[in-house]
Amino acid sequence: GTGADNDLYINQAIVFIEDAIQYRSINHRVDSKSLWLYRWYYSRTCQWILSLTITIILALAFIEKPSSLTVTSDVRYRLPAWNPPCGLTESIELLCFLVFVVDVSVKSYLIGWEEFWKNKWLMAYILTLIVSLTDWIVSLSFFCTENVRIRRILRPFFLLQNSSMMKKTLKSINSTLPEMASVVLLLAVHLSLFTMFAMLLFARTKDGQQDKEWVVYFRNLPESLTSLLVLLTTANNPDVMIPAYSKNRAYSIFFILFTVLGNLFLMNLLTAIIYNQFRGYLLKSVQSSLFRRRLGIRAAFEVLSSLKETPANAQQSYVSIGALLRVLQKVDMDFRCKQAIMRSLTTCSCDQLSAVQFQKLFEELDKDAIRQHPPSPEYQSHFMQKMQFAFGHPYFGYVGNVVALANIVSICVVLVMDADKQPSERDDYFLGAINCFFILYYLLEMLLKILAMGLKRYLSYPSNRFDGLLTVILLVLEIATFAVYKFPHPGWRPEFVGLLSLWDMVRLVNMLIVFRFLRIIPNMKFMALVVTTLLDLVKNLRAFAGILVVVFYTFALTGIMLFKGAVVPLGNIRYVGNRLSASWLFFNLCNLMVGVILYFKEKRDFMALSGHFQAEVTYCLLYLLSVNLICRWAKIYFVAWWLISSVIWVNLFVALLLENFIHKWDRRCHREPLSDIEYQRTVELMFRDVLEEPTEEELMEKLHQHPHLQLCR
């Protein structure tokens, strides 16, 4: 019937508008039941359950068998980590897999059979699930004693496929790969030509005294290649040159040439290429997001315009305001946006909307929320008004900054004075007294500010919230200190009582004071710019961070599988063994994805390697490769690791930072008058000025290609 049709159209419009808001594709089934399923699937609860499942399955690695989640990393003192019984983690895993199976089935059903075959991500999803389940069955049938667990390496895929932003970023990275591969190829050519040159230059000579260079670094082809590769990471930079250099200064020319060409030119060229390529692709992906949004809105318009209640118009289609209001009431969207759209709808004089008007209405979605601070309280008393003026004035904030600086300086002075004292000689009186004074001032400042601005206005500024929170914590700590250790007096060295010693309490207070000093940031223009850029970057970096997590996870688990028992102790080195190599690589995952740690006693007291940033990876390469601790596979593993985590990821980061900063900087120059710091949180907003609006023809063409929606016209 017409009523059912109308209900269907309304529901379709609701879903299309929600798609537009979330930048989702509109190519899904549009019959009533599917729409209900679709809304259920993308409801907050369902998506939250899905995210939780992904988190759980990723976190499983922390308690699974070769885990090293202990307080100390020192194998000498470390207690054995808890080993879950066989079947515990496996049953949790099975639950997760079941959720994923439901997820993939719903997704596949919703996009329809034809689209399913085109969607490589979904196919890969199903394949991953099949492999994982098979591996799970194998694992259980061996009672968890098998060594190779493929499903662990596949886990990060679930994270990857669930985020459209990450998929987009991966696509961007994928598009830059050919260019990157060219430079990496160039690096390889550079490396191999120089290796041959080096082997010819530093050949074995007839008198054994003179060929130190040959013995240490260029004994054979793999050795030479390694030496020069490590030189490319600048880890062995002066060392590799020294034996030859001490023979003849001219040999240094070879190393200088290699370093200048490889490090200064080719490596930076990689930065340039990644920056150049990535810039374009980021813009492109944002452009496609915009297209999805416009398409969703347009689709909603088209279905609403085919409502029977709308009078047919030969020339143009229209949407009645009543229908739109019905749709809007049911749409799940940001409250502020909904209010704004409703407001402009009710103030609209006409009772029908054309496509252009409809589209314009929803441009509210693209706008920033302009945050309005609540007003200050209005006092009657003349004295209070003066107080309000005085303590609401920015100068009062500056005085507070100066006091905070004075506090920092005083702490610094005490630290310098106490540096060489024994802990037993230390007198905590002075620090205790001054901190007490300063914290009282901070409390006073907070109260006066609240008085002047009113609590609501005070709390509406993030800097005040930061300030107030820290002041309250400091106050609580100080009161606790006095309650436990009494008031400070000269020679104040009480015995240890309660949870923390007095010295620890004072340290904690001092640390918080140092941290509180960051409140000066918004007062310094350049610093504020830098900090807002960094905050933007962090927001934009989520997709990158996700991909990084995927890479780390895969590398860590691959490492565990590859190097189980591969660390062979050398000579008089303390035996560390099997467990270490696993925990060492697992550390990647455990410690906020930080590093690789290898721990043993040699001539140095201890030597530890961790691989996250360039230098760390560099260290890894230097020591691991030169010490020849691990077999040749480790070399390849670490070179791949270095290339991906250090070279490519760092360069991507630099590219994003450059892009973000230059954009911000330009805007700052253009929009000098704006006094408030403008937070631009998303990639979409960053590029808003350069984005192109899709044309009507493009939108309609795309709509007509929709696999499930039959438009009347």
Added chain:
Amino acid sequence: GTGADNDLYINQAIVFIEDAIQYRSINHRVDSKSLWLYRWYYSRTCQWILSLTITIILALAFIEKPSSLTVTSDVRYRLPAWNPPCGLTESIELLCFLVFVVDVSVKSYLIGWEEFWKNKWLMAYILTLIVSLTDWIVSLSFFCTENVRIRRILRPFFLLQNSSMMKKTLKSINSTLPEMASVVLLLAVHLSLFTMFAMLLFARTKDGQQDKEWVVYFRNLPESLTSLLVLLTTANNPDVMIPAYSKNRAYSIFFILFTVLGNLFLMNLLTAIIYNQFRGYLLKSVQSSLFRRRLGIRAAFEVLSSLKETPANAQQSYVSIGALLRVLQKVDMDFRCKQAIMRSLTTCSCDQLSAVQFQKLFEELDKDAIRQHPPSPEYQSHFMQKMQFAFGHPYFGYVGNVVALANIVSICVVLVMDADKQPSERDDYFLGAINCFFILYYLLEMLLKILAMGLKRYLSYPSNRFDGLLTVILLVLEIATFAVYKFPHPGWRPEFVGLLSLWDMVRLVNMLIVFRFLRIIPNMKFMALVVTTLLDLVKNLRAFAGILVVVFYTFALTGIMLFKGAVVPLGNIRYVGNRLSASWLFFNLCNLMVGVILYFKEKRDFMALSGHFQAEVTYCLLYLLSVNLICRWAKIYFVAWWLISSVIWVNLFVALLLENFIHKWDRRCHREPLSDIEYQRTVELMFRDVLEEPTEEELMEKLHQHPHLQLCR
């Protein structure tokens, strides 16, 4: 008289056009005698003498007293360097100073008294000369035994003031300094806050066992600051974290936060800022060059239009073609340009030129030379034509590349096979035989190409010149080998004869073959792009390199003065002494400005430090600062050195590379059809598309402000 006036005008026009060609300012005296002096001063001979003088005075440091220009850098085997007698270097210096005095007098006279007072560079030049001469007199009166020689540190100024490009670049760097200072300030704040945090976090505890972190890295304020500064250079990256980390994994969060904020964010922010700022300023300076050129041309037009022979015209001024031809004949300019201008003059139908036409005529100066290759010879014989077709075809070149690759591979195989053999076991027969074959092929290839293309056309390609030269050298070497050591045969291990042993000869040949393999570069599109970018960069980098030389020179000589005898040998370290510290810093200068070397024997066989690139400087900081070898002054010296050479210079380099590459890349995308590689050698040409032409009003206003030229109208 009118004739004399006319001659003056002609001369003025000549000089103005020459100014325009060289991008010089036209604000100099314009009377006849001054013009003669001006042309004499800017003649090639004079400028060559000036450059030579600057080179000599800079090179003096290599033979002056604390020089270390010896073959080996090993103090154990090194012969004492030659010490010139007192008075020898001093008299050369005096000669140089005299040249500079003449230079500064002529320059000051030419720009005139009023301009002189505005020109800070000239004032500084005079001041430098006065100080240098005073120091020279002091030096001689002490018979060269004085320690402090200020004039040495001032020497690089002569290099600086002589290059307008370097002055411009310095101005650009100067303009970015405030922004850089902001980031450096931010880094300082970051560093000091984290230092305080670290001192509070890693304080001395009551049980002495647990505070390894405090003992090694955070004993007092300077120590802590140093530890974290070195961490910022990533040199002590895992080490500094390990004692705390082995106590509790959570401590790593502190170090990770510090590294991520400092290294990943702030350091890269510096790159972004320098890139962003520098981009603008480079364009600006190129824009001002263009203005100078247009102004010179316009000035020439104005003086020529006031020639009496030109009919007065109320509305517009004109220049007769005859006058311009007379000027052109005397102007010292690129032959190709002159020809092109003459040609368009003679084909011009009118006999007078307006200002616009005049300006347009000289736009030839802005154009690239389009290199035309001479034609191939035309053979009569049908066979020869076929030969020509076959060997002139690009495929023949590809075959040559494949053969070169095969040669490289064969050398590689031999190297791998011979890697573990004793030199006495080595059989040179195989390598000798295959090289002989390959070199014959190369010779044949060269001859056939010459046959197909003709000698002139063959030589007009740079890749062919490279190829041919190496082939000839290889041939000569091979013939020499056979002449000395006979033809190769199995078991070919002749005794050492002549200058080089057979093995050395073979190695030399192999190295040349590896080098010759670079001929493949123009055949690979991406490689060709990269290589041309690098070549451009080298051209554009001359000014940078000059400034780098200035900085290195100053640092090296300051270091020598500061640390004379400051290296105090520790414990059982072999005494290296006074001389070393001098030579060590002097090495900066000696070895193509490469590094700092410190050489002593401890537990390791030897440890050498050199400071040019990040990692090297990093090493310096790590070892020098942690070993505490040198007093606190050295710390400041090395931190300054690290900031300038490593942080700022490398970032400037990256900025220039990014700029250059992105520009080039964009152009490549636009101009895909162009098959020949286009060399864009100068900054001016790189920016040509974005430059703005100065307007007529701007030019005329500037002309009327000329201090010496009175225009009639």
